[in-house]
Amino acid sequence: MNTIVKDEDRQALDGDIRRDPKQVHRRQRGKNLVVAGLVVAFVVIVYIVSIVRMGG
Incomplete structure (x- = not known):
């Protein structure tokens, strides 16, 4: 069963893939x-x- 995973879904699954540079x-x-x-x-x-x- 092949399902297509969109970038938005992958980002939700993997956490924040593209982190904010700041x-x-x-x-x-x-x-x-x-x-x-x-x-x-x-x-x-x-x-x-x-x-x-040194005892100082």
Whole structure:
């Protein structure tokens, strides 16, 4: 049984196939900010631990 699936139906089935570029950019920016925050937190922790170990 072959059925023809239109693009609109396929989009509804697969989720949002063609994402809005602004949405993709905003989501990627959010991920980048989270990773940057984690890197900064790691650097601060390493700095504090090194100061404590040096006895300063």
